[in-house]
Amino acid sequence: MLSITKIFTFEAAHRISDYDGSCSQIHGHSYVLHVTVGGIDLKKDMLLDFKVLKKIVQDEVIQLFDHALLLKETEKNRIVFEKLEQKIFWMDEEPTAERMLLWIKDRIIPGLPSHVELESLTLYETATCYATWKS
Template sequence: MLSITKSFHFEAAHRISDYDGACQYLHGHSYKLEVTISGKEMVKGDMLMDFKILKSLVNKIAIEPWDHALILKDNEINHSEFDHLNGKTYWMETEPTAERMVLHLSEQLAGLLPQGFSVRRVKLYETDSCFAEYENIH
């Protein structure tokens, strides 16, 4: 199966509200995101998919909502502490760990891909040496 990968960068702050340690406090990351999609057939121009299309999809579901945002779990304690802030907040059903963000993005992207394409891999770096990765091995 043929695959293509596109890399992205974004800045965001988050906190893990149900964590006993430094990550319970508001902090930020310079995230690096790599998204790989696979398909069986190439389209016009001998491309699996135009990189511009993949970029547009990922921008819509991840970069635009997450870049320069505060990403938080939608719970009472976070609302009480952060609702008063002016700025961009992205509320998640789960804690915004790299693992949950990767799963969230993978699920949303899978729902937007044309028939015959699949999400092969999503890798999200919080730092140069720490990342979470989803890989579809089917």
């Protein structure tokens, strides 16, 4: 099997509202997302054009998360934050790196050509802290 990886970056803030610690406060990260796809069939000598992968991830993930405040959609969070004149992305779960990866996976897979499958995602919150999803 062959695989290719494209790396994306985005800036976002979040808070983990159901957490007893400093991460319950709004704070930001310079996220780095590694997207790896794989397959065995080459089309025009490529598994997938990097531009195609870039468009899928940009449209389905990056444009929504970049420079946004990521929050779990709760009644309390809505009351406190929805009046802010800021870009807010509401999630069903807490915006931890793990939950973000599961959400990203569900957004990317439907856009991939049938001969390509999502192999793994790695999301860095910092240079030394990351989460990985593998198929």
